[in-house]
Amino acid sequence: MFPDDLVHRMAPYSPMYHRFIEQLKADGYEVIGYARKSTGHEELNARVRLL
Known part of the structure; x- marks a missing residue:
């Protein structure tokens, strides 16, 4: 895949x-940030704890 295609x-x-984030705010949710956890070799409980 070329970078232009990816963009x-x-x-x-x-x-x-x-729009999704704005709708959450309109629904009364407080958005404090965003985190993405890369795939790894940890067990599910460890992955949740690390987040």
Whole structure:
């Protein structure tokens, strides 16, 4: 996959993500941040604890 192709495939997600976050806020949720956990070899309980 070339970087240009990747950018074109990812670009539509940003506005959709932004709308989703704004809807959560409108519904009364307090958005304090975002974390993504990479795949790894830990057990599920350890992965949850590490988040």
